[in-house]
Amino acid sequence: MAEKVLMKGNEAIAEAAIRAGCRHYFGYPITPQTEIAAYMAKRMPKIGGTFLQAESEIAAINMVYGVAAAGMRVMTSSSSPGVSLKQEGISYIAGCDLPALIINVQRGGPGLGGIQPSQSDYFQATKGGGHGDYHLIVLAPASVQEMADLTIQAFTLADKYRCPAMLLADGTMGQMMEPVILPEPQTSAVEKPWAVTGTQNKRPHNIINSLCLRPEQLEKANFERYEKYKQIEANEVLYESFMMEDAEYCVVAFGIAARVSKNAVISARKNGIKVGMIRPITLWPFPTDAIAAAAKQVKGFVCAELSMGQMIEDVRLASACTKPVLLCNRVGGMIITPEEVLEKINTLAAL
Amino acid sequence: MHVQYNCTKFVLHDCTDTMTCICKAYGINMIVFEKPKALTDVPMHYCPGCAHGIIHRLVAETIDALGIVGNTVGVVPVGCAVMAYDYFACDMVEAAHGRAPAVATGLKRAMPDRVIFTYQGDGDLASIGMAETVHSATRNENITVVFVNNAIYGMTGGQMAPTSLPGQVTQTSPYGRDIKTAGFPIRVSEMLATLDGPAYIERVAVNNVKNVRNAKKAIQKAFQNQLEGKGFSFIEVISTCPTNWGMTPSQAMKWVETDMIPYYPLGVYKDKYADVTGDIGNTGEVQ
Amino acid sequence: MTTQILISGFGGQGVLFAGKFIAYKGLLEEKEVSWLPSYGPEMRGGTASCSIIISDEAVGSPIIANPDVLIAMNLPSLDKYEPACVPGAKLFLDETLITRKVTRTDVEAFYIPATQLARDAGIPTLGNMILAGNMIRETGIVAMEGVEEVLKKVISAKHADLLQANLHALQIGYQYTKEML
Known part of the structure; x- marks a missing residue:
């Protein structure tokens, strides 16, 4: 087995991306994700790759668009305000059905907000973010190991479905160090005959384009894209189920909030409350079926998240509001404590 | 044809x-x-008297002459040339408004042995995409940029462009461009020439046969530079928009000579690899 | 068993580095570990802290509200974190920089003149590692054995010349007792 190394989450993303065969990185400095850029700046020139500090997040995502159009693995990373700037390019990439990876190491907002951890870009990440009907495949790591593993997974899924993917982390995940076993280097096995690599006078010209002025054609393109999304929803949902076998209550949380909630679940169990946790790993596609099944089993849910209540809407939808769903949240860079989650579990159990 | x-x-x-x-x-x-082989059979949508057709042709003839159609990827803008991906026979990408140089940067970095060009209008390149323009120039990205300056937003129906002349009447400057409130036109070639990065910057026009010939030479040089790895090569082409200028095609060609070229003098603004920089005239005559 | 260690001081005192060293030592002893820094716009001189968890089980939340061990390298850090420590916590204080005593009676305090010892040894910037050495001795959370291997991992090749100095600092701290004075 490969050696365990102690690594920051941000660095684990960067190293995993390189091991996923990503040789092109474009970024713009913003806390708390700058280690990714720093790591790429150091490594890319040594392995014949591109590191480019773009003039803006907008330029960076459009450089990503260019490399993705050429059919190569490519990524950019930023944090909340920067990811807002990237939305234009993300919408184009989605509209052109190109694979690419966008990292969002979230911080508190709105506006310039703060630099401390947050999960308040959930809506932006899972509901589109930019203009038009589209989805990103959104993966939410809850450990440094997952920062690495899900980076690889994101590239794989992006290629498989010709779809941009996002790793939705937060400041804690980016800054913390944990032991990580780095994944083995790999290459994309997916053929990309659609890529604009030059016709070599052997085929008709390829066009990467999201413009479609005929409504009937644009509608058809959207319908086709959503057929693809149905496949993703059917095949790619990932979640962790923790102590759910006999659970009477269920905590739903992702990323850092799930780490905190796990402590609370363990404490509650010690107090004799049968509680479990569902941790969505893919935020889109959301583990709707798992939540729906849990809704039949448990008496209620606690949704723990670092936002004013964003994922809670998906929990309520998935459970069809058949059971109470309580929100346990802190925002602005504050992080919920296990005690706060425990208190909500107690409140739920007392209902 | x-x-x-x-x-x-x-x-x-x-x-x-x-x-x-x-x-x-x-x-x-x-x-x-x-018809150049680098153009497809798709009929162009441009208005009568619009010079896009000429400029497309010059780019396509260059691609043919250099024998690079199978090795070239073009990036088109948002603006009148938005559908140029259908007209050029090489691989094509349609970029977001103003972002073509960033997209081209990505393409070139991914495929250094391919020829990458952008084709952009004045709103795209000099307004919303100015940052991308300046920074790709200062990085000396080894790409070719064809900048079509007709001093107006054509596609959206004739609004004021960053290059609209002082006093020019447009839909959004109905009393003429007022420099007190709307500022002055940007001379992009002159501005970019102040940078150390770019390899080659020339302004040309296509309002008469002589200028068309010069424009072709300039475009060819801009592509040749890329093949030789010389870096960022930028050709500004003074163009027309008879529809939105409210002129006949011949009046528009005349206006290029009487109003546009005096404000935007033709000539070579930068040539890193030349011994002597070409003369910059103000009569539309390139030496 | 799970131990939550909080190290806090001024930026530039090596708080994050000492934390990384301790976490890496835990890792090499095949324990589960996490290391979480405070991060902010202040690069030097502001308050810096990091949270290290060393456990036999998978680490849940990496955030420490109530430390079992506190290494305080300046007075604001003691003021801030003393009340948060669990009863029975072990507090390691840089006596050179912190003039007051611990007020709580339900915790165990160790006063080490770390900055002074570091100066005396000609390694003035390594008070952090002296405190770490003393913490290892008094808590046994990780072993002193094998620290050199860890230092090789946490000190970049560029600064390899500092390895011996760090080792020396750890040893000074590990051997330090009040009786020595």
């Missing part, structure tokens, strides 16, 4: 075409006029 006179032997026949007759008489296999 494709008119070919093709005869290989002398045959007596009923003649309806003088040229064919002459060809046949002399046994000449002669192509008088042909």
Whole structure:
């Protein structure tokens, strides 16, 4: 087995991306994700790759668009305000059905907000973010190991479905160090005959384009894209189920909030409350079926998240509001404590 | 468009075409006029008198001349040339408004051995995409940028552009561009020439035969530079928009000469690899 | 068993580095570990802290509200974190920089003149590692054995010349007792 190394989450993303065969990185400095850029700046020139500090997040995502159009693995990373700037390019990439990876190491907002951890870009990440009907495949790591593993997974899924993917982390995940076993280097096995690599006078010209002025054609393109999304929803949902076998209550949380909630679940169990946790790993596609099944089993849910209540809407939808769903949240860079989650579990159990 | 006179032997026949007759008489296999291979058969949507067709052709002829159609990827803007991806026969990408140089940067970094060009208008390149323009220039990205300056937003129906002249009447400057509130036009070639990065910057026009010939030479040089790895090569082409200028095509060509070129003098603004920088005139005559 | 260690001081005192060293030592002893820094715009001189968890089980939340061990390298850090420590916590204080005593009676305090010892040893910037050495001795959370291997991992090749100095600092701290004075 490969050696365990102690690594920051941000660095684990960067190293995993390189091991996923990503040789092109474009970024713009913003806390708390700058280690990714720093790591790429150091490594890319040594392995014949591109590191480019773009003039803006907008330029960076459009450089990503260019490399993705050429059919190569490519990524950019930023944090909340920067990811807002990237939305234009993300919408184009989605509209052109190109694979690419966008990292969002979230911080508190709105506006310039703060630099401390947050999960308040959930809506932006899972509901589109930019203009038009589209989805990103959104993966939410809850450990440094997952920062690495899900980076690889994101590239794989992006290629498989010709779809941009996002790793939705937060400041804690980016800054913390944990032991990580780095994944083995790999290459994309997916053929990309659609890529604009030059016709070599052997085929008709390829066009990467999201413009479609005929409504009937644009509608058809959207319908086709959503057929693809149905496949993703059917095949790619990932979640962790923790102590759910006999659970009477269920905590739903992702990323850092799930780490905190796990402590609370363990404490509650010690107090004799049968509680479990569902941790969505893919935020889109959301583990709707798992939540729906849990809704039949448990008496209620606690949704723990670092936002004013964003994922809670998906929990309520998935459970069809058949059971109470309580929100346990802190925002602005504050992080919920296990005690706060425990208190909500107690409140739920007392209902 | 494709008119070919093709005869290989002398045959007596009923003649309806003088040229064919002459060809046949002399046994000449002669192509008088042909569409460049780098252009597709898709009919262009441009207005009568618009110079986009000329400029497309010059770019396509260059691609043909250099034999690079299979090795080239073009990036088109948002603006009147938005659908140029259908017109060029090489691989094409449609970029977001103003972002073509960033997209081209990505393409070139991913495929350094491919020829990457952008084709952009004044709103795209000099307004919303100015940052991308300046920074790709200062990085000396080894790409070719064709900048079509017609001093107006054409596609959206004739609004004021960053290059609209002082006093120019547009839909959004109905009383004429007021420099007090709307500022001055940007001379992009001059501005970019202040940077150390770019390899080659030239402003040309396509309002008469001589200028078209010069424009072709400049565009060809801008592509040749890329093949030689010389870096960022930028050709600003002073163009027309008779529809939104409210002129006939011939009036528009005249206005280029009387109003545009005096404000935007033609010439070479930067050539890192030349011993002597070309003269910059103000009459539309390039030395 | 799970131990939550909080190290806090001024930026530039090596708080994050000492934390990384301790976490890496835990990792090499095949324990589960996490290391979480405070991060902010202040690069030097502001308050810096990091949270290290060393456990036999998978680490849940990496955030420490109530430390079992506190290494305080300046007075604001003691003021801030003393009340948060669990009863029975072990507090390691840089006596050179912190003039007051611990007020709580339900915790165990160790006063080490780390900055002074570091100066005396000609390694003035390594008070952090002296405190770490003393913490290892008094808590046994990780072993002193094998620290050199860890230092090789946490000190970049560029600064390899500092390895011996760090080792020396750890040893000074590990051997330090009040009786020595």
